[in-house]
Amino acid sequence: MGGGARKPTEKGKKEMACQLLLTDFTLPLKSLKLSHSGLRLKGRSIGLQKASTTVAYYGLKTPPYNLDDLEPYMSKRALEVHWGVHHRDFVDNLNKQLGKSDILYGYTMDELVKATYNNGNPLPEFNNAAAEVWNHDFFWESMQPGGGDMPNLGLLEQIEKDFGSFTNFREMFVEAALSLFGSGWVWLVLKRQEKRLVVVKTSNSINPIVWDDIPILNLDMWEHSYYLDYKNDKARYVSTFMNHLVSWNAAMIHMARAEAFVNLGEPKMPIA
């Protein structure tokens, strides 16, 4: 367990910001691809129909910071359990299921989430595996040491355009988190069709990519995410996330990538 042994220097922080999960928003391709952190040996090496016993699929991606870098807002202990046990178990479950399924094996993470969502009737592979792996990979990236504060430049402009003001957005996000019944996630999402940012809350493991929208940030509202540090004080957990953990750097990078797929407006041409 444990990420790299780097200290978060300025340069290091920029590097961390670049190591983001580059999610694939193109249409699902059915060809075999190498995953971002897994090896595929199935059926290739020996010319036999099925490979021998050692095959690897998805690996547990480490967060782009050390497990104690988010103290005191999210404790090392919480991350050790949340990442080291929960997230690891999801990855193990996913790999176990992929081992049994010839169809799903070979999909990228995005394809897996969409396929196992099954148009609203999630298959077992969705809940405890694919979607939760995706959601948690994204969650670690949605946070950073020294997070919080506000976005700037284009993302701030877009937020102000779509929510009125950053304060309005923050209120909506917090309200969504606190009004969620049961387990689920809260997202800042770029809607592909409507070409705007919205706050969305989803139940259990549901992820906005199943509706073809583009996540910018997420927040885990399952009790396991905050219970060790905050017990039942959801409000304090959410406001701490907004004040000290949320990574607007990550959000800006997700947004920049999203703009390659969603045209958010005409370029401003100067009138001669």
Next chain:
Amino acid sequence: MALRSSITRRTLTLGLNSTMLLPLSRSLQTFSLPDLPYDYGALEPAISGEIMQLHHQKHHQTYITNYNKALEQLHEAIQKGDSSTVVKLQSAIKFNGGGHVNHSIFWKNLAPIREGGGEPPKASLGWAIDTHFGSLESLIQKMNAEGAGLQGSGWVWVGVNKELKKLVIETTPNQDPLVTKGPHLVPLLGIDVWEHAYYLQYKNVRPDYLKNIWKVINWKYASEVYEKECA
């Protein structure tokens, strides 16, 4: 500690004099946290005292507080004839009211070992379990499987269909009471599988929590309810 069910009454009367047809003033009951019939630490080591205290004083209390708030808003909306608010409040009432109902049953479903917790059911309920499930072990196994398989938050129940006089095992999501799975279903035994019910002690190993909770299950209460419904 004796179990005092404390439902206090607070009357809200209408002070309006108007020629409009007004509904009769209704008194608005508010609810308060029932006492536990045992100490917080009495269920150890199956359930830790820390969890029991948080679960009772914080979680259950929050459901009650929000339930009362929602009821008050509902009362106002009904008085004003504001249908869209009445409908809008339904989900908050179902969630918080359900939370109150479910947890009130849950505290009675548990008992310290020295007060009979974990003792297998006898008499009519014991016989019904053997008839329907084959054995108590088989019921426990099925409950544990359903409980472990529940996605997200919810409850797993042993209930009785009072029309058909049959035992059932059901799960409900979030805080939905058992009756949402069937109008004739009466809960005998509910196990809370929300993470807050076991996380501090068992982390994500819900199956261990389910295995251990049977040591403090109060079958006497379940038998009483069963006999009342199926006398």
